Amino acid sequence: MGAIEKQRHILDFTLATLGRRKGKNIALIVVYTFVICLMASVVFFADALKQEAAQILQGAPEMTVQRLVAGRQDLIPTHYIDSIRTIRGVQSVEPRLWGYYYDAFSGANYTLMVNADLNNHPGSIIIGAGVARRSEPGKPPQTLRKNDLVPFKTYSDTVVTLQVKGILPSESELVTADLILVSEADFKTIFPIPAGLATDLVLKIRNAKELATIAAKITRIHPDSRPVLREDILRTYAAVFDWRGGVILLILSGGFFAFIILAWDKATGLSAEEKREIGILKAIGWETSDILLMKFWEGTAVSLTAFFLGLFLAYLHTFLASPLLFEPVLKGWSVLYPHFRLTPRINIYQIAVLFFLTVLPYTVATIVPSWRSATIDPDSVMRM
Amino acid sequence: MIFHSGILALLLGSGLTGGMLGYSAYQGIRIIRQWDISSGSERQLELERRTYLVSTVMSYALVFQLLSLFLFIYTADTLSSLFIGAMCAAGSLQVNGFGYPSLLLKIVSCLLAGLWLIVNAADNKAYDYPLLRTKYWLLLFIAPVLFIETTVQAMYLLGLRPDIITSCCSILFSTDANTLMSDLLVLPPWPSQIVFFSSALLTMALGLFVYLKTRGAVLYATVSLLHCAISITALISFIGIYIYELPTHHCPFCILHQEYGYIGYFLYAALLVGAITGIGTGVINPFRTIPSLHDAVPRMQKKLARISLIATLAFVLMTGWSILFSNLTLKAY
Amino acid sequence: MIRLQNIRKIFNAGQPNEFVALEGVNLSIGSQEATALKGPSGSGKTTLLSLLGCMARPTAGRITVKGREITSLPERFLTEIRRETFGIIFQQFNLIKGITALENVMIPAYPKGEKHASLKRRAMDLLDLLNIAGKASAKVEWLSGGEAQRTAIARALINNPSIIIADEPTAHLDTTLSREFMEIMRQLKKEGKTLLIASHDPIAYESDVIDRIIEMRDGTIVPPADGS
Numbered sequence: 009m010g011a012i013e014k015q016r017h018i019l020d021f022t023l024a025t026l027g028r029r030k031g032k033n034i035a036l037i038v039v040y041t042f043v044i045c046l047m048a049s050v051v052f053f054a055d056a057l058k059q060e061a062a063q064i065l066q067g068a069p070e071m072t073v074q075r076l077v078a079g080r081q082d083l084i085p086t087h088y089i090d091s092i093r094t095i096r097g098v099q100s101v102e103p104r105l106w107g108y109y110y111d112a113f114s115g116a117n118y119t120l121m122v123n124a125d126l127n128n129h130p131g132s133i134i135i136g137a138g139v140a141r142r143s144e145p146g147k148p149p150q151t152l153r154k155n156d157l158v159p160f161k162t163y164s165d166t167v168v169t170l171q172v173k174g175i176l177p178s179e180s181e182l183v184t185a186d187l188i189l190v191s192e193a194d195f196k197t198i199f200p201i202p203a204g205l206a207t208d209l210v211l212k213i214r215n216a217k218e219l220a221t222i223a224a225k226i227t228r229i230h231p232d233s234r235p236v237l238r239e240d241i242l243r244t245y246a247a248v249f250d251w252r253g254g255v256i257l258l259i260l261s262g263g264f265f266a267f268i269i270l271a272w273d274k275a276t277g278l279s280a281e282e283k284r285e286i287g288i289l290k291a292i293g294w295e296t297s298d299i300l301l302m303k304f305w306e307g308t309a310v311s312l313t314a315f316f317l318g319l320f321l322a323y324l325h326t327f328l329a330s331p332l333l334f335e336p337v338l339k340g341w342s343v344l345y346p347h348f349r350l351t352p353r354i355n356i357y358q359i360a361v362l363f364f365l366t367v368l369p370y371t372v373a374t375i376v377p378s379w380r381s382a383t384i385d386p387d388s389v390m391r392m
Numbered sequence: 393m394i395f396h397s398g399i400l401a402l403l404l405g406s407g408l409t410g411g412m413l414g415y416s417a418y419q420g421i422r423i424i425r426q427w428d429i430s431s432g433s434e435r436q437l438e439l440e441r442r443t444y445l446v447s448t449v450m451s452y453a454l455v456f457q458l459l460s461l462f463l464f465i466y467t468a469d470t471l472s473s474l475f476i477g478a479m480c481a482a483g484s485l486q487v488n489g490f491g492y493p494s495l496l497l498k499i500v501s502c503l504l505a506g507l508w509l510i511v512n513a514a515d516n517k518a519y520d521y522p523l524l525r526t527k528y529w530l531l532l533f534i535a536p537v538l539f540i541e542t543t544v545q546a547m548y549l550l551g552l553r554p555d556i557i558t559s560c561c562s563i564l565f566s567t568d569a570n571t572l573m574s575d576l577l578v579l580p581p582w583p584s585q586i587v588f589f590s591s592a593l594l595t596m597a598l599g600l601f602v603y604l605k606t607r608g609a610v611l612y613a614t615v616s617l618l619h620c621a622i623s624i625t626a627l628i629s630f631i632g633i634y635i636y637e638l639p640t641h642h643c644p645f646c647i648l649h650q651e652y653g654y655i656g657y658f659l660y661a662a663l664l665v666g667a668i669t670g671i672g673t674g675v676i677n678p679f680r681t682i683p684s685l686h687d688a689v690p691r692m693q694k695k696l697a698r699i700s701l702i703a704t705l706a707f708v709l710m711t712g713w714s715i716l717f718s719n720l721t722l723k724a725y
Numbered sequence: 726m727i728r729l730q731n732i733r734k735i736f737n738a739g740q741p742n743e744f745v746a747l748e749g750v751n752l753s754i755g756s757q758e759a760t761a762l763k764g765p766s767g768s769g770k771t772t773l774l775s776l777l778g779c780m781a782r783p784t785a786g787r788i789t790v791k792g793r794e795i796t797s798l799p800e801r802f803l804t805e806i807r808r809e810t811f812g813i814i815f816q817q818f819n820l821i822k823g824i825t826a827l828e829n830v831m832i833p834a835y836p837k838g839e840k841h842a843s844l845k846r847r848a849m850d851l852l853d854l855l856n857i858a859g860k861a862s863a864k865v866e867w868l869s870g871g872e873a874q875r876t877a878i879a880r881a882l883i884n885n886p887s888i889i890i891a892d893e894p895t896a897h898l899d900t901t902l903s904r905e906f907m908e909i910m911r912q913l914k915k916e917g918k919t920l921l922i923a924s925h926d927p928i929a930y931e932s933d934v935i936d937r938i939i940e941m942r943d944g945t946i947v948p949p950a951d952g953s
Binding site: 239246362369 | 394395396397398399400401402404405408411412441444445448449452456459460462463466467470473474476554
């Protein structure tokens with residue numbers, strides 16, 4: 009019977025027909041592609057951020073123990089380390105000293121953190137890339153370089169000047185943009201923290217399965233402590249990026265809906281020429297299901313073109329150009345924006361989701377108009 | 393609710409499919425009430441045109457349902473990282489009471505849609521639409537199933553909140569838990585393999601018989617359905633462990649992962665196709681007696697039997713290949 | 726070959742613009758006969774032609790084609806019969822613009838799934854038969870009136886039908902081309918085809934190719950003067 013030949017013939021004819029009606033179809037494909045590009049950008053970007061965060065947080069401690077006083081974080085006594093170290097499964101416990109330093113010059117909050125390596129080099133700091141770009145609001149960035157001197161205002165109202173020893177690599181910007189590493193001595197000059205206290209404790213756990221049990225034990229020994237798991241942080245980041253991405257998609261859906269109406273209108277409004285052509289086909293021996301097949305191929309050709317073009321453009325937009333449109337919403341509001349290049353990552357799941365969000369509604373919108381055109385009477389062309 | 397793009401996609405997808413089914417059912421009611429094949433009135437001609445619309449809509453509905461079935465599992469899998477204790481889809485589906493029912497309803501609606509399309513194809517082969525009323529009544533029965541599926545899926549997806557402690561597949565599908573699943577797993581692999589392969593053999597033999605003699609279709613349909621259930625049990629009981637090369641990993645969802653070559657998709661596709669076509673041969677069997685379908689039905693049964701045979705064989709071959717080339721060898725059984 | 730019994734065709738039934746196109750039509754077309762349908766516009770000629778050519782269903786009455794009743798056949802079966810049995814030539818040729826003459830000829834056979842190569846060959850043979858093989862790859866907009874006419878005829882013949890239907894084929898042709906057309910019809914009749922030509926052009930219905938003239942007026946057949 010040649011069912012495949014039949015498909016081939018009808019497909020050939022359909023593609024030729026699309027070629028003959030370039031004008032109308034091009035307009036539709038352009039809008040379709042644009043819509044898909046927008047949605048794909050959101051999905052790619054949100055996903056890439058999640059992956060990026062996950063990868064960088066690999067280096068974060070599995071568990072951090074903080075101390076809460078009246079529901080707010082307070083300094084934690086370092087003698088807690090002794091009791092915690094005895095819990096089975098805990099490999100090591102280290103105190104961490106860090107805080108937020110408000111820089112009046114740029115209006116930004118930096119994270120000041122003690123790094124044990126710098127204890128032999130008092131007076132030196134290592135800064136993150138966002139810090140290096142610090143500037144007065146409204147003025148071009150100063151760009152701190154190695155050996156530059158940076159003044160810090162201490163809580164005793166004096167100024168201590170520290171020298172930039174190095175700048176953290178830009179690959180880690182997402183997490184280190186606003187970081188300044190100092191020696192313990194300098195830290196305590198700027199923030200007068202009494203001895204025997206730390207900001208939080210960092211734990212290394214032997215077996216990942218025991219995290220929950222160990223956390224529970226710590227809370228039992230020290231009821232004022234709060235263990236924070238890296239997994240919790242990851243999950244929260246993922247949820248935030250997902251949520252923000254989802255909100256943007258919902259906002260875009262208004263525009264997408266307008267596109268669907270356009271598509272439906274275009275499908276319904278057959279020109280007299282098109283109607284005549286279908287009438288001829290039916291008169292000379294094409295059946296309703298043959299015309300439906302033709303319309304199916306037409307929709308498929310349009311959808312696939314727009315889909316892959318849209319995905320391609322979204323890929324370029326997200327991973328090569330900076331995602332201009334969605335960056336602020338997805339990354340969050342802040343004075344310091346980390347500059348970083350996302351690693352291009354797309355997977356089949358994203359493509360499937362985008363397919364559902366775009367091609368499906370388009371196809372559904374065109375079903376009834378396609379059918380209407382396919383059921384034109386065979387004798388209509390004789391009556392014209 | 394979690395604003396994941398996959399969830400939005402699924403909700404949109406099933407909303408659209410539900411809408412399409414509802415529209416079809418509404419058209420079906422009109423057609424049933426006013427149909428008169430012998431009339432040449434314009435209303436009759438209009439109704440005949442409408443049947444094309446319903447056929448088209450139902451075809452798309454089936455495709456969307458199949459795609460959304462796999463998207464559903466994939467989404468559950470992706471979301472598993474948001475729930476403590478869940479490492480794959482098995483855990484996510486446990487988060488609230490609507491997860492597994494949703495999956496089941498999706499599979500059932502795929503089956504029903506497929507069977508409807510087979511009945512529709514049979515009807516179209518006759519010159520007097522003998523099955524018209526039958527198939528639209530069937531549609532009125534299928535549509536509510538789909539509505540329920542849309543609702544249950546929505547309740548599952550909208551009721552998801554991250555950080556709920558749930559079980560991971562290794563607990564759900566382990567021999568310690570007190571579930572039907574664990575009872576299945578306590579079955580030692582050797583007898584399970586015997587049951588599965590003999591069932592496969594029987595199914596294929598019957599399929600061949602139907603293909604050659606176009607008789608015994610109803611028996612074949614029943615056996616197909618049973619074999620489908622046995623195959624799923626076999627997947628959990630012993631096929632999975634060879635693919636994972638781990639005697640304790642029985643999860644039926646992890647075989648869809650990339651690291652196993654996405655073999656799960658092929659296995660489930662073969663299973664679904666085999667089930668729909670196998671059951672289909674039996675579903676259209678009562679229509680052999682209708683004069684206008686006298687030749688068409690046996691021909692369709694042959695075609696369906698052939699497809700079902702190939703699908704069943706494919707499943708068996710993939711299973712055998714996984715077992716033979718797995719690095720796992722089970723002794724002591 | 727074709728039999729019509731008590732055919733009635735009403736458009737827009739039950740509405741204010743209800744229109745009875747055909748009423749009480751009884752007709753028999755014999756095999757290998759050439760029949761002309763004659764009558765003014767509005768006489769129901771076109772409607773009758775569309776019913777004869779399986780392009781529409783009657784509101785009442787029965788139609789049999791080659792012994793098989795087709796009155797209530799669903800569209801897909803009707804189309805199959807139409808495709809196999811009838812070749813249709815339209816008033817304005819109705820060729821599809823923007824594609825070549827050859828492709829136009831092949832289109833009616835696409836749904837049958839014939840292999841592309843053999844279909845193309847048959848189409849070329851037909852064009853050759855009608856002496857326009859040279860214009861096979863020309864777009865139809867560039868064809869002259871006579872060439873378009875022949876392309877339309879070739880298209881009607883691609884599925885090897887036994888009945889040719891022509892609706893006002895000479896309406897847009899000059900005298901020379903009209904006579905040419907009737908000559909081609911004579912040739913087809915000699916090959917054993919049945920012809921049905923609707924026309925108000927004397928060159929067509931008074932040609933000696935025609936065996937029988939059926940006159941229509943106001944939706945019914947005017948009984949012939951000699952009472953047969």
